[in-house]
Amino acid sequence: MATATITTGPSGSQIGRSLPRLEGREKVTGRAEYTHNLRLPGMLYGKVFRSTAAHGRIKSIDASAAKAVPGVYRVVTSEDVIKVIPHPYYGPAFHDQPILAIGKVHYVGEPVAVVLAEDPHVAENAAALIVAEYEELPAVYDEVEAAQNKILVHDELKPAGTFADLKHLKGVKGTNIALDYQLRKGDVDKAFAEAAHVFEHEFRTQKVLHLPFEPFVSIADYKSNRLTLYTASQGPSFVRIEIARLLGWPENRVRIKVPFLGGGYGAKLYIKLEALVTALSMIAKRPVKVALPMEEVFYTITRHPMTFRIKSGVDRDGRITARRCEVFWNGGAYADVGPRVAQKSGFTASGPYDIENVSIDSYALYTNQPPAGALRGFGVPQLVWAYESHTDMMARALRTDPLGFRRRNITREGGKHTTGTPLKDAPVEKVLEHVAARMNWDKPLDRGTGTIRRGRGLAIAIKAVISPTTSVAIVNVNADGSTTLYCGTIDMGQGSDTAMAQMVGEILNIPAESVNVVPRDTDVTPYDMGTLGSRSLFHMGHAVKQAAEEARDKILALARDLGLPEATNYSVADLFQKKYGMQAGNIVGTGIYKPDYVPPQPGTGLTPNVTPFWMVSGVGAEVEVDTETGHVRITRLINVCDIGRPINPKICESQISGASLMQLGFTMFEKMHFDGGQVTNASLADYKIPGLHDLPVIFENETIDAYQANGPFGGKGVGEVATFCVSPAIGNAIDDAVGVRLTELPLNPEAVLRALWAKEKRPLEEA
Amino acid sequence: MIVTGEITLPAPRETVFGVLQNAPFFASCVEGVRDLKEIDATHYDAVLDTKIAYLKFSFKVSVEVTRLSPPDRIEAKIEGAPLGIVGRLTAVSTTDLIEVGDETLVKYAIDATITGKLGSMGQPVLKSKAKEMEQKFAEKMRAAFAGPLLPGASGVAS
């Protein structure tokens, strides 16, 4: 066993170590615990019966045939839910989502009823026998159409009340707009009038989803004054607070336990199945498990499709002087965290550019589609797709080099972001130059011949972390010197347990692999806002570092109390022995971190401190286009990221390559297809994600040499940063290769061929 | 999903219109329709059995004739649900009758949406099935007009 000695001090041995993930062996040998494997005595299984109407009033629900199936315990509808939870609406921004549909359904796939049975197959068969009738209402699917408010998804808006910028929407009727975020800087109209060139483009992104290989699963065990939830969640603290609110209980009667997650990517944030299983367990007075098959993941949470109208004014010297951004986010039927996406990503819509006059309007919209939430990048990949395609289109029109055009316009270290917040440790220029150097941008490219044409493109982007948010950690040194870490960050595959253990080890001078990171349990692990938006390594990292430092200081104090000289070779276990006369006692250190923040001014959106750190990345892409079929082969993809100082370089690299590949799928082919509100490819047979054969021929993932001055050990988050630039870099490369500009994702072969033919004035007919 | 088709029938437009608005006859031309029940002059209930390879599905459907404007246009709305599997079929059909000399060109378009389990997968299979049903319908219609007896035709003609 590794034990700490009291000769503590900066050891430098744990940070920067490519330690393999602590839980890796358990996972690859199939021994790791997942919620899917858990069964409780007396547990019932719930099968969800879902809406087949995109928008409609529920006329009737006939469950008689389902109830008659042998083995069915009961069938639950919203009428039963209301008896145990009188106001069963939840959500992080709006309390708009009912546990089961009440009166109306708002999208195809919305939960309407649940069959409970001891055998999940019985529940499944019975659910198929429920018949619901709907009075169909007109539905709206498109975000731009929804903004016209002709067809209304909800009768009235119900903000959660916890966010100041949503308060004015309380009770508002006649609108689909769940947030209208604004940023105003300078005088845009005047600048456009004075500009030498004005460019205006519109870009769109499609609906895609997270698709973690572990689908949603939750179990509730309700006792009269106690509720325990076992759930695959990225945010157990939020779940506890929200469930306690629904029940009208204090937090300490609700316990959330989270074993390992089989991926999350933002899907498993806030409330997904947790409120439903809670209500079911209250109704049945037995533990209830709901585990979704992959198909139903498509009805639960997705990424925001987006329409972005962007207009820029450029002066005679090629400087961008004005930019207007109008962004429409398709949030689906329930707000989830959409308004936060619209705002927190919205304010970066003008990009890493130094533009004097900027106007941003970012709208979160309700539509009759499955809800959209946070997905790895929190809206930024969609924005960057638009503004970095726009950058190249302007450069092309101005007959200037896209790299040079960017060099002329980027915000440099020490400058200010559009919001007015200084850019510190945001090496936009360094990342751009690194990409350019690795691409040999100054050397000509072999452009190919015949039906194979080559091109290259690049893109650069910036993102802020969601702020202000709080993390708490506890480090417990046991009487034998062994150490336990309590922190609420969820390790869903990103390696956070390993990184946190490395930080504890660094401070206490013990090997990271000797630190026990306890499984997440809100009765045990302290508060954390959630594992999202690349915040954990920075926020929780600070809390963990503080907690370890406090424990170290207490150890040193104990040694002093015991009259030991500085730098004694007494082990920590010896200290406890000496103090308590036996192996007994604990030393507990705590840490709590919340960064400074200045809220944006209402109306202008300006603030001197919008984020504790920035994330900057760039991508260079080389492609080959088959002009006969439209197939695009990515011959080289270079990701260059600023992640501060890597705590665990190997894990950081796999985060970068994983994020980039995920975005590659969203860029090249992933798309949820819809017909009449119904997802028509809700399966892994028809919705494909990238596999190993889809890797770019040359795939390079690099970080620049950097140090985040205010970060724990110089580090910061790395989960999202490689998602930002993949789409526009490839889109720009396609344009470079064959002279066609795609403005809508995905860049699939048919889209490319259609664009090629349209350019040749012989458009391919529609289906 | 939109299915369109056209048939030329060797009869005057009025005759064709009369035949088409005869629900039992019309239903008999759609493969798999059984248990047709007339609720009133414009509302019908029926069961539609269909087979895709070894998969069998039954739909309970209700049909509402939403517009009957002799002699050239019939519009109908169809709603239904498959039995034993969660789903919903909604369709709007429009039929136009155009005089071509002594014959009548019948052009129809059905805009159908299937939601639920069946809609989440196998759209191409459903489309293929719909096309097959459409072709069989056209065949049966042609056969009926080639034969001696046409229900409804005499009524209109007289």
Next chain:
Amino acid sequence: MTPFELAEPATIKEAVDLLDPDDASVRPLGGGTALMLMMKAGVFRPTRLVSLRKITALSRIAATPDGCLAIGALTPLSDVERSAEVASRAGVIVRTMRQLSNVRVRNVATVGGCLAHGDPHMDLPPVLMALDADIRVVGCSGERTLKVENLFAGYYETVLKRDEIITELRIPDQGERRAAYLKCTTGSADDWPALGVAVSFEADGATIRAPRVVVSAATEKAIRLKGAEEVLSGATVDAPLLTRAGDAAADEAETVSDVRGSAPYKRELVRVYMRRAVRQAFENAFDGQVRGAAY
């Protein structure tokens, strides 16, 4: 999934007796890779599955005295992939296997199953059609032989009766014939094909004789394109011929729209891939790793 009976007969006769000519919910089961998807989705609820796994006589690969290659219907695809006999007599099958689904599926899925399922996206059926393969089918009323070309009746539909099972596949001696299969995907590299094109012919110098041309995936069922065959037959391979063959194929194939592409786009793919498949078979320079994005 609903509980059902699983029968595991040891002989073909027992298997046929366990099938029911009048009940669609009784089905034979090979590797189960396709059927299980239907069952998990809840669209197929069997009352009885007749597993053919225990009928060991159905998983042999052998040359027959008349020069054919006989492959038992229960042979897993990976056995076919690794068979020296198959490699020497019909190398195109081995090359096709390497891009067919993934190794996990190939280890389980069977030759007979990928024919009986009638899914137009399967990679093997068009190749077998191009090679003019036969299948042996056994049912209550005895045994019959059927050309693979005549097996498919529509999307997921075959001409097999409910009490019939495929027992063996026979590929005639290919002699000096050349063949190629090109799979075109439009999603991930391991997606189902948007289009499959299989060709086979004899090359008499630069002249093509007895061509067989098949498209799959883009159409409702795998189908021979006789128009394209006519263009190729007796003609000399050059660029204009390839263009004409591609155009004939594009005119003839009734492509359908789905999530992998619109019908007009797939028609253009047929035009291009037909050219490429003929060229590839002719040049015989196929490395077995051609995919949509690699050309």
